[in-house]
Amino acid sequence: MNDSADLAVIGAGPAGLAAGATAAGLGLKVLLLDEQAEPGGQVWRQAERILAGPDTGNLAASYGGAEDAVTALRRSDLDYRPGAAVFDVSPELHVSWLEREAEARPPRYRIREGRAKTLILATGAMERPLPFPGWTLPGVMGVGALQTALKVGGLRPAPDSLVLAGQGPLMLLYLAQVLALGVRPAAILDLAPPGRLADALSSLPGALLGDPRLMARGIGLLLRRALSRIPVYRRVTHLQAVGGADLQSVRFESRGRSQEIPCSLLGVHDGVIPATQLSRLLRLEHRWRDGQGCFEPVTDDDGGSSDERIWIAGDGGGIEGVALAGLRGRLAALKAAERLGRLSTADCERHAAPLRARRARQARARRFLDRFYAPVPLESHIDEMTPVCRCEGVTLGTIRAAVAQGADGPNRVKTFTRCGMGPCQGRFCGPSLVRVIAAETGRAPAEIGALRIRPPLKPILLGDYLDEEAGA
Numbered sequence: 001m002n003d004s005a006d007l008a009v010i011g012a013g014p015a016g017l018a019a020g021a022t023a024a025g026l027g028l029k030v031l032l033l034d035e036q037a038e039p040g041g042q043v044w045r046q047a048e049r050i051l052a053g054p055d056t057g058n059l060a061a062s063y064g065g066a067e068d069a070v071t072a073l074r075r076s077d078l079d080y081r082p083g084a085a086v087f088d089v090s091p092e093l094h095v096s097w098l099e100r101e102a103e104a105r106p107p108r109y110r111i112r113e114g115r116a117k118t119l120i121l122a123t124g125a126m127e128r129p130l131p132f133p134g135w136t137l138p139g140v141m142g143v144g145a146l147q148t149a150l151k152v153g154g155l156r157p158a159p160d161s162l163v164l165a166g167q168g169p170l171m172l173l174y175l176a177q178v179l180a181l182g183v184r185p186a187a188i189l190d191l192a193p194p195g196r197l198a199d200a201l202s203s204l205p206g207a208l209l210g211d212p213r214l215m216a217r218g219i220g221l222l223l224r225r226a227l228s229r230i231p232v233y234r235r236v237t238h239l240q241a242v243g244g245a246d247l248q249s250v251r252f253e254s255r256g257r258s259q260e261i262p263c264s265l266l267g268v269h270d271g272v273i274p275a276t277q278l279s280r281l282l283r284l285e286h287r288w289r290d291g292q293g294c295f296e297p298v299t300d301d302d303g304g305s306s307d308e309r310i311w312i313a314g315d316g317g318g319i320e321g322v323a324l325a326g327l328r329g330r331l332a333a334l335k336a337a338e339r340l341g342r343l344s345t346a347d348c349e350r351h352a353a354p355l356r357a358r359r360a361r362q363a364r365a366r367r368f369l370d371r372f373y374a375p376v377p378l379e380s381h382i383d384e385m386t387p388v389c390r391c392e393g394v395t396l397g398t399i400r401a402a403v404a405q406g407a408d409g410p411n412r413v414k415t416f417t418r419c420g421m422g423p424c425q426g427r428f429c430g431p432s433l434v435r436v437i438a439a440e441t442g443r444a445p446a447e448i449g450a451l452r453i454r455p456p457l458k459p460i461l462l463g464d465y466l467d468e469e470a471g472a
Contacts, residue, residue: 003079003114005031007336008095009122010086010278013041014069014322015314016122018329020080021072023120026337030078031114033097035085039070041124042144043322045151058180059151062173065326084112088455089282093119093309098458111460118309118336121279122329125272125315128294129428130166130191131388131396132381134241135268143269147174156183157265163250165189165239166269168373172221174267179228187261188225189236189252191270191376200371203364210364214323218369233259239381241266270376274316277427280453282310288446292319293375294431295450301356303332311335320359320366327359378435388436389429391422396436403440410434410451423459426451 005028009020012034020032040047047066050059073080083100093116098109127142134140143166149155156178162185164171175185208215225232233254240251242260251260273294276286285298285306296318303311311332314325334352337343343351382388384397394417402416410426410433413419419433420426426433430451438445 003031003112005029005079005114005116006340006342007031007118007120007333008033008093008114008116009120010034010089010095011041011122011124011314011316012036012039012073012080012082013043013122013124013314014065014325015124015316015329015332016041016120017069017073018326019120019122019313019333020078020329021069021076022330022333023336024076024078026333027342028333028337028340030076031095031116032073032078032080033084033086033095034080034082037082037100039073039080039082040066041122042148043124043325044069045148050151058177062177065322069326081112085458086278087458087460089119089278091282093117095119096455098460118311118339120303120311120313120329120332120336121316122313122325123275123278123316125319126275126427127170128270128273128375129432130268130270130376130381131378131386131432132239132241132268133383133386134243134247136387136390137241137243137247138245139243139247139264140241140266140268143171143174143267144272146265146267147177150174150177156181157185159183160186161264162267163187163189163261163263163265164267164269165191165236165250165252166267167192167376168269168271169218169221169369170272171267171269172218172225174269175228176221176224179224184228185230186263188230188232189239189250189254190232190234191236191239191380192234192373193377193380194235196372196374199374200368203368203371206364207368211323211362214321214362214365215368237380239268271373272315272319273431274318275427276316276450277425277453277457279305279312279316280450281455281457282307284310284312286450288444289318290445291370291374293435293445295434295445301331301359302335302352303328304335308339319370320363324359324362324366327355331355331359378432379439388432389417389419389422391424391429392418392420394419394429399433399436400440403437408437408441408443409448410437411449413437414451420451425453425457 008031024030044066084097086097088096099112101108127144238253242249279297286295313329313332338348407413407416
């Protein structure tokens, strides 16, 4: 099956929904692809069910704007494909994806293909990996994964089973959500290094003026944590998950004192970073963000990338949060329509100017958050036997040995050790690998570069290809 479109939008989170609906409203033939079965992305996961549910008011409080965005999608004249896992995009903007057949039991997937004249990547963010001893044990999860389990399956931790370790707005939000459900974590381990407030203080006035509502919500979440009277351990280092077949406890040092807390579930979080697999696959230009410890695509104020046919909207182009994702999606759609001749330059500027001004104002809060929640130093927790690459079990010691033998870049380390060759294609180990090599060689991450991404981005069964050949 082949589809053609003026514009392909990959991702149906806040940015992708805004981009798709805006472009369709301007008369473009739009193909919207998303891996999830329902619109909303990660931040608005299963938005329609959450907003309609009788007992989900606690979760719905973080879905501001979702109802309007999903309604606009349902009313727009675009080709929306849920359950579509994109695994390749060629330089000619030939898109390939696995699409689940709606009525097939057991689940069955078919390869679909389409071509687009322009492309908007709205791939969103992923949790920043934080390797530490025991982080691969059953029972150790990212806070984002815990929140997904809560939204999708209503799964909540058992009483006194949960310890939260990390920092960032998402961890505070998840804490507030489980507290409202009557779940009280046994402890909170604050992994932020000392001095973060002093580093961020100069950005605070701009943040308060730029987005007072966002800052007020953040202060409210901090107060909720304080009022819960849950023990908070600060200046935590040497984090370690302890167990055999599963998690039994968490060990750590707080202000230099050794501690151990029994638990069966450890939620870990160190902020989020852009999901760049697709932008890397397309060989778009990227830059290193020192304050966030990650690479992000190079874009202009409207999301335009180093390829004039491709725009990046939302957190996939740099973390700015849900409040700005929709703005960035609309800006990208306007520029795509201008390039395709559906919107004059004058009309495009008339619509884009207020969106740019609003984004510039609200982005001041993001600058404060980036400083206040700077990445946790890897050396505070990792040791020689810690796996950096979960898929292939490649440890920090193995990577250091490879660097000592001359593997001075991520792709050479990959060749020496198989780090990044697993099913995730380096998505989880890649950011940590760059930071490790930088520390070992004394070179800047921008000079070191990132893992080279090749298709398929998702594991593909040989049977999927054979089925397509048989049906051709």
